[in-house]
Structure formats: structure tokens, C-alpha cells
Amino acid sequence: MQSRKVYLDNSATTIVNAEVIKDMEAYFANIYGNASSIHSFGRQAKEALNNSREQIASLLNASVDEIFFTGCGTESDNIAIFGILNAHDFKGHIITTKIEHHAVLYSCQYLEKNGYNVTYLDVDKDGVISLEDFKRTVRDDTVLVSIMHANNEVGAIQPIEEIGAYLQTINESRNNKIYFHTDAVQTAGKVHLDVKALKVDLLAISGHKFYAPKGIGVLYVKKGTKIKPITFGGSQESELRPGTENIPYIVGITKAFEIANAYLEENNKRVLFLREELKEGVIKKIPEVIINGSGSKAVSSILNVSFKYIEGEALLVMLDMCGIAASTGSACAVGLGGSHVLQAMCVDPIAAQGTIRFSFGCYNTQNDVDYVLEHLPKIVEKLRLMSPMYKGKVLK
Numbered sequence: 001m002q003s004r005k006v007y008l009d010n011s012a013t014t015i016v017n018a019e020v021i022k023d024m025e026a027y028f029a030n031i032y033g034n035a036s037s038i039h040s041f042g043r044q045a046k047e048a049l050n051n052s053r054e055q056i057a058s059l060l061n062a063s064v065d066e067i068f069f070t071g072c073g074t075e076s077d078n079i080a081i082f083g084i085l086n087a088h089d090f091k092g093h094i095i096t097t098k099i100e101h102h103a104v105l106y107s108c109q110y111l112e113k114n115g116y117n118v119t120y121l122d123v124d125k126d127g128v129i130s131l132e133d134f135k136r137t138v139r140d141d142t143v144l145v146s147i148m149h150a151n152n153e154v155g156a157i158q159p160i161e162e163i164g165a166y167l168q169t170i171n172e173s174r175n176n177k178i179y180f181h182t183d184a185v186q187t188a189g190k191v192h193l194d195v196k197a198l199k200v201d202l203l204a205i206s207g208h209k210f211y212a213p214k215g216i217g218v219l220y221v222k223k224g225t226k227i228k229p230i231t232f233g234g235s236q237e238s239e240l241r242p243g244t245e246n247i248p249y250i251v252g253i254t255k256a257f258e259i260a261n262a263y264l265e266e267n268n269k270r271v272l273f274l275r276e277e278l279k280e281g282v283i284k285k286i287p288e289v290i291i292n293g294s295g296s297k298a299v300s301s302i303l304n305v306s307f308k309y310i311e312g313e314a315l316l317v318m319l320d321m322c323g324i325a326a327s328t329g330s331a332c333a334v335g336l337g338g339s340h341v342l343q344a345m346c347v348d349p350i351a352a353q354g355t356i357r358f359s360f361g362c363y364n365t366q367n368d369v370d371y372v373l374e375h376l377p378k379i380v381e382k383l384r385l386m387s388p389m390y391k392g393k394v395l396k
């Protein structure tokens, strides 16, 4: 049996960096105090919390009182969206896109059911919204814009700076300010995030997408933002996110973010090279494939390919038998039918069924790509020969 393992599902989650684990250890075993306690155990925990907040703030070009630690990316998105709406005493209009992660999409759908008006922006064939479309949808009663920085299925990067700049201009002459949130979970650690350059009011990131553990996130909230908590309890995180602070994980996400930013260019270059190798290999070795949403407006880590005439799930299972881990798109959408992202990009729905997302990370190597290119063409051919959709076709 095979023993080789190739992990190409880094957009679903990543391994935890060994240096991150090392930094976290002391906060489980020795410095385990509650950061709200007066005694030395608590004070040491508080110090770690303050240092982490300072470090994250500096990496995002924010100030310390604008950084809030949360339980995950999903929670950061939820606090941003519901927190802004709860702070307004009317049911304002929301603008988002058709390709958001479910943390945002399902939040907006829930709000719609509860009487809010939501506009879901279309995307082009590369998965990018149109700025002109966006400008046309802004209304007098718009209170929130929530648009992801990079999409998690195809990697498409949205024009966040341009949207932010436009909103800043029109906010000057409006009574009710429009707040701008971005889900930057897929760009954190891959793109230098500067909240001032992006011109956002809120920004969400999640540790487990850049080599920190699962279950820790950050929400940036610009000073002066009208926001209310959505859970209630103690006074932690300025009452916006009550609950005893998870110091080991806060130390972990901080260390991981520091490392990811320090090696960002270097890692991007390597990852881009490997992705292009795989892309070119796939195109060369396998007929009838569609590459979805590539191009310069995408993060370098994601390769999304539709293999015509086969089912993505079957392909995943067979790749897994060879030790290759990939995904059919969003891990969170598995089993729920077609991808809402590919649908919005107008990918042929039959071809979309045979879609696989390969997502690279900083630990992938050339050997990984070679191994995939050795097995993938054979598996695709085998599945196509069994596929009723493929009958009558002659294999090249």
C-alpha cells in the first residue's frame, strides 16, 4: 500500500507550525492564569495578551484598541455583521457578493429572512465583482458592505481598496455611514494586510489558515465604529467578545501571523511556482479540463480545476487512496450540492461537478507536484472510462 502523503488542502486548514506549538506550550503548563486575575499568574497571562494584541495590531497597521480576539473566522464575520446591524435602530440595506464563505452568506440569508434587504453582487468568469455594479447598488439606507478579500474556492481577489475608497468618499456626505467589512481569512499570511490601505472598518482573519491552531480568530474594528456585542458576559475584549481569553491560542495566532508575514514573499514565490507546475502539468497531461478563476487577480495558493465527465467526490476518494488530500471546493459545502461560487462564475454545471481545489502551503515541495502528476491523469482516465457521460468519446 502507499505510504506517501501529499497535503494539498491548505485552504481548508493548515498544519500547525512547530515554532508556534513551542511558543504556546508554556501557556498551557506554566502561565495558565486567567488574564483577568490580579495575582501573578493572571498578570503574566495579561502581559502575553497585551503583547499579542500589540503585535497583531502592528502587523495589520491598526492600533491595539482596534484588535479583538475571537474563537474563529466564522465568529469574527458574525460579530462584524450582526454587531453593526444591532447598533443601528433601523433595518438597513446590506451589500455582499454571491461568492462569500458561508459564514457571511448564511448570515446575510438569515438577515434577509428577518426583514433586511440584501444585495448579492454577481461576479465575472474569473470570480471578481464589478466596481461599477457595486456603486450602482449603494442606497440611502445601506449600512453595511461585506465583501471577502479572496475567495476560498478559486482564490479570486476582490477590489477591496477601490470599494473602500469609494465608500470613504460618499460617506463624507451621508448622514448614516456605510460600514465596510472584509473577510480576509484567505489572504491573511499570503498578502500583507494593511487596514488603512484597504480602507476597511472591519476585517476578519482565522489562525488555522496560516499555521496556527483551529479555534482562534481576530476581528479588526476601526475606532469609532458603531458596533454592539452579539454575546454577553464578562468585560473581556472591551465587552465585544466576552469570555475568558484563550491565551495559548492567542499567543499561537500571533506567532503564526508574525512568521507568515516575515516569509510572505518567499512563500508566495514558491507556492506560485508549484501551483503553475501543477496547472501546466494538468493541462498537458489531461484533456478536457477547465481552470477556474486563475489569473493575476487571485491568490497564488489555489488551483481550481474542473475535470469534465466525472464526479469530483469520486476523484477525491481515489486521490485519497493514493495519499493525496485535496477538496471539492469549500470544505464547508461538501455534500450540499453544487458550488455556489462556480455557479456564480457561470461554470458549466455539468463540468462543475468534476471540480477539485488543490490548495498549496509553505510546506509543499516539487516532489508533491510530481507525485500528483504521476497519479492524477491515470485516475481521471479510469473514472472517465466508467462514466456514462463519457461514452462515445475517444481517449487521447
Ligand SMILES: *Cc1c(COP(=O)(O)O)cnc(C)c1O
Binding pocket: 011, 012, 071, 072, 073, 074, 075, 101, 103, 148, 150, 151, 152, 183, 185, 186, 206, 207, 208, 209, 215, 216, 217
Ligand atoms: C475558513 C474560512 C472561514 C471560516 O474560518 P473558521 O476559522 O474556520 O471559522 C471564513 N471565511 C473564509 C474565506 C474561509 O476560508
